[in-house]
Amino acid sequence: MATVPPVATEPASLGTSRPTRSPASVVAGLTARAASRSGAVWGAVFGIAVAASAVSYTTLYTSETQRRALAAAYGANHATTALFGPAPELDTVAGFTAFKVSMSLMVLGAVWGLLTTTRLLRGEEDEGRWELLLAGRTTMRRATVRALAGLGVGVVVLWTLTAAGTVLAGRDAKVAIAPGPACFFALAMVATAAMFVGVGGVTSQLAGTRRQAAAWAATALGIAYAVRLVADAGVGLHGLIWLSPLGWVEELGALTDPRPVALLPIAVFTGFLVTVTAALAGRRDIGASVVADHDRSRPRLALLSRPAGLAVRLARPTVLAWWTAITVSGLLYGMIARSAGATITGSSVHQVFTRLGATGTGAGAVLGVCFLVLGVLVAFVAAGQLTAARGEEASGRLDNLLVRPVSPGGWLGGRVGIAVGALLVAGVLGGVAAWVGAASQHAGVRIGAVVLAGVNLVPPAVVILGLGVLVLGVAPRATSGVVYGYLAWSLLVLVVGGIGATSHWVLDTSVFHQMAAAPAVPVDWTANAVMVGVAAVLGGTGVLAFRRRDLAGA
Amino acid sequence: MAADDTPVLATRGLTKRYRGTEALVDLDLEVAAGEVVGYLGPNGAGKTTTIRLLLGLIRPTSGTAQVFGLDCRRDAVAVHRRLAYVGGEASLWPGLTGAETLHLLGRVQGQVDDAYRDELVERFALDPGKKVRAYSKGNRQKLILIAALMTRADLLVLDEPTSGLDPLMEQAFRLSIHEARDRGQTVFLSSHILSEVEALCDRVGILRAGRLVEMGTMAELRHLSALTVEATFAGTVPDLGAVPGVTAVSLDGRTVRCQVRGSVEPLLRVLADSGVTGLLSREPSLEELFLARYGAGADPDPVTRGDGASRGD
Numbered sequence: 001m002a003t004v005p006p007v008a009t010e011p012a013s014l015g016t017s018r019p020t021r022s023p024a025s026v027v028a029g030l031t032a033r034a035a036s037r038s039g040a041v042w043g044a045v046f047g048i049a050v051a052a053s054a055v056s057y058t059t060l061y062t063s064e065t066q067r068r069a070l071a072a073a074y075g076a077n078h079a080t081t082a083l084f085g086p087a088p089e090l091d092t093v094a095g096f097t098a099f100k101v102s103m104s105l106m107v108l109g110a111v112w113g114l115l116t117t118t119r120l121l122r123g124e125e126d127e128g129r130w131e132l133l134l135a136g137r138t139t140m141r142r143a144t145v146r147a148l149a150g151l152g153v154g155v156v157v158l159w160t161l162t163a164a165g166t167v168l169a170g171r172d173a174k175v176a177i178a179p180g181p182a183c184f185f186a187l188a189m190v191a192t193a194a195m196f197v198g199v200g201g202v203t204s205q206l207a208g209t210r211r212q213a214a215a216w217a218a219t220a221l222g223i224a225y226a227v228r229l230v231a232d233a234g235v236g237l238h239g240l241i242w243l244s245p246l247g248w249v250e251e252l253g254a255l256t257d258p259r260p261v262a263l264l265p266i267a268v269f270t271g272f273l274v275t276v277t278a279a280l281a282g283r284r285d286i287g288a289s290v291v292a293d294h295d296r297s298r299p300r301l302a303l304l305s306r307p308a309g310l311a312v313r314l315a316r317p318t319v320l321a322w323w324t325a326i327t328v329s330g331l332l333y334g335m336i337a338r339s340a341g342a343t344i345t346g347s348s349v350h351q352v353f354t355r356l357g358a359t360g361t362g363a364g365a366v367l368g369v370c371f372l373v374l375g376v377l378v379a380f381v382a383a384g385q386l387t388a389a390r391g392e393e394a395s396g397r398l399d400n401l402l403v404r405p406v407s408p409g410g411w412l413g414g415r416v417g418i419a420v421g422a423l424l425v426a427g428v429l430g431g432v433a434a435w436v437g438a439a440s441q442h443a444g445v446r447i448g449a450v451v452l453a454g455v456n457l458v459p460p461a462v463v464i465l466g467l468g469v470l471v472l473g474v475a476p477r478a479t480s481g482v483v484y485g486y487l488a489w490s491l492l493v494l495v496v497g498g499i500g501a502t503s504h505w506v507l508d509t510s511v512f513h514q515m516a517a518a519p520a521v522p523v524d525w526t527a528n529a530v531m532v533g534v535a536a537v538l539g540g541t542g543v544l545a546f547r548r549r550d551l552a553g554a
Numbered sequence: 555m556a557a558d559d560t561p562v563l564a565t566r567g568l569t570k571r572y573r574g575t576e577a578l579v580d581l582d583l584e585v586a587a588g589e590v591v592g593y594l595g596p597n598g599a600g601k602t603t604t605i606r607l608l609l610g611l612i613r614p615t616s617g618t619a620q621v622f623g624l625d626c627r628r629d630a631v632a633v634h635r636r637l638a639y640v641g642g643e644a645s646l647w648p649g650l651t652g653a654e655t656l657h658l659l660g661r662v663q664g665q666v667d668d669a670y671r672d673e674l675v676e677r678f679a680l681d682p683g684k685k686v687r688a689y690s691k692g693n694r695q696k697l698i699l700i701a702a703l704m705t706r707a708d709l710l711v712l713d714e715p716t717s718g719l720d721p722l723m724e725q726a727f728r729l730s731i732h733e734a735r736d737r738g739q740t741v742f743l744s745s746h747i748l749s750e751v752e753a754l755c756d757r758v759g760i761l762r763a764g765r766l767v768e769m770g771t772m773a774e775l776r777h778l779s780a781l782t783v784e785a786t787f788a789g790t791v792p793d794l795g796a797v798p799g800v801t802a803v804s805l806d807g808r809t810v811r812c813q814v815r816g817s818v819e820p821l822l823r824v825l826a827d828s829g830v831t832g833l834l835s836r837e838p839s840l841e842e843l844f845l846a847r848y849g850a851g852a853d854p855d856p857v858t859r860g861d862g863a864s865r866g867d
Binding site for chain 2: 208306396402
């Protein structure tokens with residue numbers, strides 16, 4: 001008989017449990033911790049973006065003449081106002097900073113709010129963790145309210161870091177933004193985050209899955225953006241601005257013409273959404289949704305013969321949503337290209353466009369800059385596909401395939417192939433839609449050039465994909481953090497680089513900086529080939545590493 | 555099927571360490587074609603680690619693991635064509651229906667006995683039209699059980715396969731395993747339900763702290779353990795404490811209870827000379843054997859701890 005070694009009997013310390021702490025408080029604490037963590041990361045990005053914009057303006061636009069030229073170019077341009085919001089007082093640091101970062105941060109704040117909320121409410125419920133908590137002394141309604149309170153802590157963290165960046169930049173004598181206005185500006189920048197925590201809260205009650213809840217909340221954001229765009233387009237419908245949460249933030253006039261009264265609809269709307277979320281949570285069973293979910297369906301077997309088919313089926317709703325967003329964005333960009341291009345007369349605007357790589361004038365130059373934004377959207381498709389692949393492994397669902405005659409390398413290679421296909425379609429759709437929009441306004445843009453500009457969006461996204469596969473292969477648990485972190489970094493460098501305040505070494509770290517701003521300039525096929533090559537090496541190494549390592553759970 | 559002299563499953567010195575923690579140490583194991591082998595051990599003993607090594611999902615730190623004579627990691631795809639696996643946690647795609655899941659897993663496996671699948675769906679009372687997210691834990695478990703059994707694979711690797719099943723479904727599972735054995739399929743069953751292992755398995759291995767501490771048929775395992783004997787005497791009760799192999803002697807009136815290891819002959823001789831009016835003896839159950847191996851190793855005579863099987867944790 002084998003000799004049995006003694007089993008370790010020294011128990012690890014489990015800490016002291018506090019019997020007075022109710023499950024609802026535990027929910028609040030856990031949610032606050034998770035929301036604060038991501039709020040801190042995003043808040044740091046927000047703070048740096050604001051500070052970098054403010055400081056770089058003072059170094060770029062040193063003379064009054066330059067500043068007035070910038071204001072003249074953008075101040076009355078309805079096309080750029082429709083896209084990026086109004087641009088008052090562009091001849092001041094405060095005005096430029098507000099114009100430069102507002103729309104990006106408002107949209108990113110809303111995306112943070114809806115993603116974090118649906119993850120921590122419906123996502124946690126999907127994973128079955130809420131059942132454990134609700135078995136204790138609490139109710140669904142109470143736990144949901146506490147979770148929303150925890151998310152509120154995350155919003156406060158987001159605001160604190162954004163405000164810190166703005167206040168610190170404001171201390172620079174050339175920037176000279178007082179702490180009060182700086183904090184109010186930071187409040188405006190995170191207002192969308194607070195409101196979309198509420199939106200995500202409601203959709204988490206309405207929808208049956210986290211993905212559905214996030215998709216519905218994202219649709220609400222898209223509608224809010226579209227309504228604001230129409231209101232700002234200079235077509236006599238500015239009154240619509242009061243129908244969009246993004247419009248209310250715009251009406252706050254932070255840093256230029258502060259109107260705190262616009263906080264009222266923001267506070268009322270957020271409070272209303274929190275109340276509705278709590279009421280709906282109290283009315284439903286755990287795991288159930290307010291909108292009846294179909295628990296049965298006829299078998300749809302067409303794609304379910306191979307792992308690749310399954311991947312297509314699973315990715316389809318998300319990818320279709322991204323394709324729609326890219327198509328609509330491309331269409332809108334195309335529609336404004338001609339009028340925006342016609343008003344680019346100031347040398348300063350030309351300078352900004354040139355720094356972004358979009359040399360030239362007219363509709364082509366405008367589309368060159370707009371396609372950088374489309375490039376970011378396409379890169380998000382790549383990042384989403386990677387986190388989905390990692391999710392299959394972390395949840396254990398991948399085991400079902402790999403215990404059958406499916407090789408790990410083949411599975412991952414198939415996922416990557418599908419993702420590349422989705423990126424290509426996204427690029428072409430963006431290009432075609434932009435051409436349709438431009439053609440409707442007789443912008444005189446050639447379809448071939450714009451479609452190629454769409455294809456040109458794919459290589460940076462493929463680099464993100466390659467990097468992600470590498471991380472998935474060597475450090476799977478870091479996949480999401482590294483991919484989205486690098487994407488955020490690249491985006492930040494793009495924003496800051498656009499105003500010319502960064503060294504060439506830093507600029508080169510952004511994947512978007514490697515992309516030619518087509519159709520303003522010709523597509524740089526050499527750069528694209530290098531990017532695809534780098535992606536292939538990274539991705540190939542990642543697949544090899546994935547084949548060699550153990551599967552890793554969550 | 556593997557050649558007659560090639561074990562279906564064989565490990566040599568199989569070891570897995572996680573950052574200094576020994577999950578599995580020097581496992582030598584062989585399972586012949588057509589055998590049903592039980593694999594027991596407390597939580598964290600290394601059962602699931604063993605199975606994940608056999609499936610090639612994780613790499614051994616040292617040693618080898620072969621299935622059908624092929625390396626579990628290098629030849630995983632070829633190995634997986636001939637085996638089916640069921641885990642204790644059914645993690646499936648929530649948006650797919652049961653029918654879609656069975657179709658997918660069957661097509662990926664490459665072989666399905668359609669008639670048997672339909673029979674299993676009926677036997678396990680599964681509603682295949684429902685989406686996975688609407689299934690209870692037990693129903694999700696039934697789904698992956700059916701997905702494995704319907705392939706009629708040469709080797710079934712089952713890791714706590716009846717987790718969450720009710721007693722009726724447990725019976726359906728046992729019937730299915732009997733059918734698999736009758737067809738010549740090999741079964742490697744890790745379970746906490748000792749009565750299940752006792753009822754189904756030809757041989758049983760007991761794992762503790764990453765090491766295989768017992769391996770044998772039920773008869774062999776029982777032979778290694780104590781037999782409980784209860785004797786009632788008409789007159790004077792003899793001193794049994796001095797009889798070779800006898801331990802744990804207790805007296806209740808004229809009735810003596812004791813345990814015997816090894817040969818019972820010395821005890822029988824003493825009893826025959828002492829006017830015995832009643833004699834009861836009982837072999838240890840698998841639970842008692844398990845507890846004897848697992849129960850901290852401090853109790854040399856664990857056989858009197860009770861009988862009957864129960865669900866472990």
